[in-house]
Amino acid sequence: MVEAEVSLGWDDSVSSGMTLDTVRDSLIRQEDTIIFSLIERAKFPLNSPTYNQSWVPGFSGSLVEFIVKQTENLQAKVGRYENPEEHPFFPDDLPDTVVPHFEYPKVLHPASASININKDIWDMYFNQLLPLFVAAGDDGNYASTAASDLQCLQALSKRIHYGKFVAEVKFRDAPQDYEPAIRTKDKEGLMKLLTFEKVEEMVKKRVEKKAMVFGQEVTLGNTDTNVKCKVDPSVVSRLYGDWMIPLTKDVEVEYLLRRLD
Amino acid sequence: MVEAEVSLGWDDSVSSGMTLDTVRDSLIRQEDTIIFSLIERAKFPLNSPTYNQSWVPGFSGSLVEFIVKQTENLQAKVGRYENPEEHPFFPDDLPDTVVPHFEYPKVLHPASASININKDIWDMYFNQLLPLFVAAGDDGNYASTAASDLQCLQALSKRIHYGKFVAEVKFRDAPQDYEPAIRTKDKEGLMKLLTFEKVEEMVKKRVEKKAMVFGQEVTLGNTDTNVKCKVDPSVVSRLYGDWMIPLTKDVEVEYLLRRLD
Numbered sequence: 001m002v003e004a005e006v007s008l009g010w011d012d013s014v015s016s017g018m019t020l021d022t023v024r025d026s027l028i029r030q031e032d033t034i035i036f037s038l039i040e041r042a043k044f045p046l047n048s049p050t051y052n053q054s055w056v057p058g059f060s061g062s063l064v065e066f067i068v069k070q071t072e073n074l075q076a077k078v079g080r081y082e083n084p085e086e087h088p089f090f091p092d093d094l095p096d097t098v099v100p101h102f103e104y105p106k107v108l109h110p111a112s113a114s115i116n117i118n119k120d121i122w123d124m125y126f127n128q129l130l131p132l133f134v135a136a137g138d139d140g141n142y143a144s145t146a147a148s149d150l151q152c153l154q155a156l157s158k159r160i161h162y163g164k165f166v167a168e169v170k171f172r173d174a175p176q177d178y179e180p181a182i183r184t185k186d187k188e189g190l191m192k193l194l195t196f197e198k199v200e201e202m203v204k205k206r207v208e209k210k211a212m213v214f215g216q217e218v219t220l221g222n223t224d225t226n227v228k229c230k231v232d233p234s235v236v237s238r239l240y241g242d243w244m245i246p247l248t249k250d251v252e253v254e255y256l257l258r259r260l261d
Numbered sequence: 262m263v264e265a266e267v268s269l270g271w272d273d274s275v276s277s278g279m280t281l282d283t284v285r286d287s288l289i290r291q292e293d294t295i296i297f298s299l300i301e302r303a304k305f306p307l308n309s310p311t312y313n314q315s316w317v318p319g320f321s322g323s324l325v326e327f328i329v330k331q332t333e334n335l336q337a338k339v340g341r342y343e344n345p346e347e348h349p350f351f352p353d354d355l356p357d358t359v360v361p362h363f364e365y366p367k368v369l370h371p372a373s374a375s376i377n378i379n380k381d382i383w384d385m386y387f388n389q390l391l392p393l394f395v396a397a398g399d400d401g402n403y404a405s406t407a408a409s410d411l412q413c414l415q416a417l418s419k420r421i422h423y424g425k426f427v428a429e430v431k432f433r434d435a436p437q438d439y440e441p442a443i444r445t446k447d448k449e450g451l452m453k454l455l456t457f458e459k460v461e462e463m464v465k466k467r468v469e470k471k472a473m474v475f476g477q478e479v480t481l482g483n484t485d486t487n488v489k490c491k492v493d494p495s496v497v498s499r500l501y502g503d504w505m506i507p508l509t510k511d512v513e514v515e516y517l518l519r520r521l522d
Contacts, residue, residue: 029304032479032491036297043290055360056338063339063360070335077317078324080404099316099324102401140363143341151412202481210479218293218471220463230293 018107020169023162030159031207035214037151038133038239039230045137047145051126064126065090067146068153084108087161089118089153111258112164115251121157124243125149132235159244163251170194170252171259182260190253200245204237211236279368281430284423291420292468295505296475298412299394300491306398308406312387325387326351328407329414345369348422350379350414372519373425376512382418385504386410393496420505424512431455431513432520443521451514461506465498472497 049055049063056066069090072080079097080086083104088094130149171178181189215229310316310324317327330351333341340358341347344365349355391410432439442450476490 074331075404078404083402099403104401141344142360143336143339206481213479214475218474220467
């Protein structure tokens with residue numbers, strides 16, 4: 001089994017250096033990136049012409065679809081999606097990379113490449129999250145707004161798809177716990193194995209605190225804790241509780257279901 | 262004089278709503294953006310192939326030049342540079358915008374459109390600042406690195422060119438103070454009028470504190486103040502003291518020299 005996998009170019013030895021600790025550190029660091037990106041998006045009001053009209057001749061989608069698709073094309077050319085941590089929102093017809101191949105550590109099972117739930121992330125971000133943390137209004141900055149949305153989408157997508165790495169290190173830690181549920185394709189059983197409510201509560205509290213710290217008005221005097229944060233910390237907690245954690249676990253389950261292929 | 266300016270489409274009435282207070286608030290808010298962008302860039306090591314090689318067929322520049330130029334093209338199409346607060350790094354041959362014209366308040370003298378010191382900002386960022394806050398090394402993430410550099414460049418450029426607005430509100434507040442030096446093209450005199458050392462020291466201290474707050478490791482326990490910040494706060498203070506403040510004042514002087522045209 002392992003040898004077949006190695007022959008696919010897959011290195012499942014622990015020597016990749018990825019452990020539950022390094023994965024957790026990355027997830028914690030990514031929280032900062034996500035919160036920064038939300039705070040930056042909140043600088044602009046909703047700016048609905050970014051979303052509900054088709055402006056670009058020859059392109060039928062919205063302005064934000066245009067910016068995300070074209071930026072992804074550009075970044076694909078210089079190798080962004082060679083990194084197994086990155087997932088495009090418009091994976092069809094992406095150009096080949098022109099930069100030399102970089103040898104990222106092969107940590108994941110090769111079947112994981114087919115898992116991309118960015119459609120769900122896109123829907124969640126625009127239809128549920130965005131209205132919760134931006135003000136109403138239109139200040140004309142549609143290009144900057146779309147660029148800012150892209151930052152948020154990329155940060156959320158990376159975190160959620162990092163579930164692949166989470167699942168891989170959890171599996172390596174205790175394959176015997178997961179194999180029966182994988183073999184019987186028991187999604188519910190896997191979900192149960194991957195759920196630690198105490199940890200999830202702690203994550204929600206931590207991101208709420210981070211939103212408070214990073215979104216505060218920092219002055220040289222004493223911090224006025226009554227000042228409104230740039231993004232409501234309870235929204236960030238809800239983002240994690242309602243969407244980030246469940247979607248990450250969806251990715252983990254999908255990954256594990258393919259783990260013995 | 263004023264009427265000639267109005268006929269150019271320039272509204273120099275105070276009714277634009279821009280005051281020294283709103284300008285200051287924007288500068289303070291932009292500090293957060295700048296520090297977030299530096300912290301995000303510091304996630305990656307230097308990744309020198311982003312800068313010192315030409316990878317893209319048909320494009321003679323470096324990978325970061327390719328990403329910045331092409332992203333600017335994309336953003337120009339959807340109107341980013343219609344906003345007088347935004348300045349491209351590659352202003353030649355930018356495509357026309359395809360989105361309807363948004364009526365930004367006409368606060369600045371029309372002659373200000375010709376002021377763009379992004380070449381200096383580019384040199385400062387890559388040759389002086391970047392080596393001070395990123396680790397050595399190469400992790401292959403050149404596309405993400407270049408995208409991250411673009412975020413930094415745009416944030417720095419916006420802040421520095423905001424000097425145009427700073428100069429305009431200062432001039433409106435006390436035209437009699439500035440007019441003699443403008444008429445005699447006395448750059449040194451103007452620089453003196455624009456320099457408030459106490460304020461500059463305060464800004465440097467504030468951004469240092471912000472770098473500490475935003476770059477800390479936020480945990481649910483007590484904050485360990487001994488933990489290394491993600492970007493050295495003294496580097497951020499130096500960035501402002503050595504480059505941001507002087508370059509902003511350069512823009513202010515250039516603006517004022519054209520203010521009576």
